[in-house]
Amino acid sequence: MSKPADVRRPYVRPMAGWWRRDPFFMRYMLREATAVAVAVYAVVLALGIVRLAQGEAAWNGWLDALRSPWSLLLHAVLLVAMVIHAKSWFDIMPKTMPMILIGGRRLAAQTITRTGWAASVVASIVLFALAWWWGA
Amino acid sequence: MKRSNAPIFWLLFGAGGMLSALFGTVLVFITGIAVPLGWPLPADLLSYPNMLALAQHWFGKGMLFVIVALFAWHAAHRIFHSLHDLGLRTGALAKLACYGGALLISVVSAVGLLSLGF
Numbered sequence: 001m002s003k004p005a006d007v008r009r010p011y012v013r014p015m016a017g018w019w020r021r022d023p024f025f026m027r028y029m030l031r032e033a034t035a036v037a038v039a040v041y042a043v044v045l046a047l048g049i050v051r052l053a054q055g056e057a058a059w060n061g062w063l064d065a066l067r068s069p070w071s072l073l074l075h076a077v078l079l080v081a082m083v084i085h086a087k088s089w090f091d092i093m094p095k096t097m098p099m100i101l102i103g104g105r106r107l108a109a110q111t112i113t114r115t116g117w118a119a120s121v122v123a124s125i126v127l128f129a130l131a132w133w134w135g136a
Numbered sequence: 137m138k139r140s141n142a143p144i145f146w147l148l149f150g151a152g153g154m155l156s157a158l159f160g161t162v163l164v165f166i167t168g169i170a171v172p173l174g175w176p177l178p179a180d181l182l183s184y185p186n187m188l189a190l191a192q193h194w195f196g197k198g199m200l201f202v203i204v205a206l207f208a209w210h211a212a213h214r215i216f217h218s219l220h221d222l223g224l225r226t227g228a229l230a231k232l233a234c235y236g237g238a239l240l241i242s243v244v245s246a247v248g249l250l251s252l253g254f
Contacts, residue, residue: 015223032218038156039211039237041164045204046241046248048167052191053248056184063182067172075168082161089157096150116157124162131166135181 031088037081040074090116145213145235152210155203163203191252201249205242212238 019025051062065071093116094109101107170177180186190196216234219226 019221029218029221032214032221035211035214035218038152038160038207039215041160041168042204042207042211042241045167045200045207046245049191049200049204049245049248052184052187053251059184059187063172066168072169072172075164075172078164078168079161082156082164086157086161089153120158120161123158127159127162128166131170131177131181134186135178 030084034081034085034088037078038085041078041082086120087117090120145209148206148209148238149213152206152208152213155206156210159203160207188252191249192254194254197249197252197254201242201245204245205238208238208241209235 019029048059048062051058066075090113094112097112099106100112166177167182171179171182173179191200212234216226216231219230219234224230
């Protein structure tokens with residue numbers, strides 16, 4: 001009676017690597033991993049702001065670093081991660097936002113998700129067009 | 137009852153998530169691929185005079201800060217909660233590392249942007 005935990009030794013299901021057991025969990029972890037890409041990009045941009053504040057030579061150094069093959073490879077990975085992040089963000093949105101009732105009926109999850117994707121595409125086109133116009 | 141600070145982190149997470157879902161992809165493409173390659177955007181789009189003008193304008197300054205800071209807070213919140221999924225301890229130290237990192241990025245960006253003047 002003194003050490004029941006030691007005597008019983010109950011089976012504890014091991015949880016290490018749990019997310020590799022099921023494709024659903026793997027998709028979940030892939031989605032969560034895109035947060036690392038968002039963090040890396042925030043650091044890249046913050047460094048850019050610091051270099052900009054340090055003057056023209058420092059800023060040009062940052063631009064040169066972005067031209068290196070490693071940076072291009074990194075940003076290719078970040079690009080894919082951002083697409084996955086945007087897709088999954090709107091996939092989940094019907095579950096994270098309050099219900100919207102239209103005419104007494106709940107707005108379909110698919111409508112919310114597709115509206116989000118459309119907004120993302122429009123936002124991308126608008127920002128790219130602005131950059132295009134700015135550079136012209 | 138002690139007020140929870142969770143809604144603040146949740147709000148920053150949500151705002152950053154939405155902003156990065158809408159603009160993250162195109163921003164990475166512009167700054168990380170299109171401009172460095174000089175295609176399809178001109179290589180001098182992010183030239184020093186251009187970026188200085190953007191960062192000295194109140195709106196450009198605000199946008200740059202909001203993007204960097206909210207991306208950082210979004211990522212920090214999410215990484216912090218993923219630590220548990222990976223079986224890592226999510227104590228005060230992990231919280232400090234995640235949210236402290238986001239705070240550091242925010243402060244460094246704010247100081248850099250403000251030092252450029254208006």
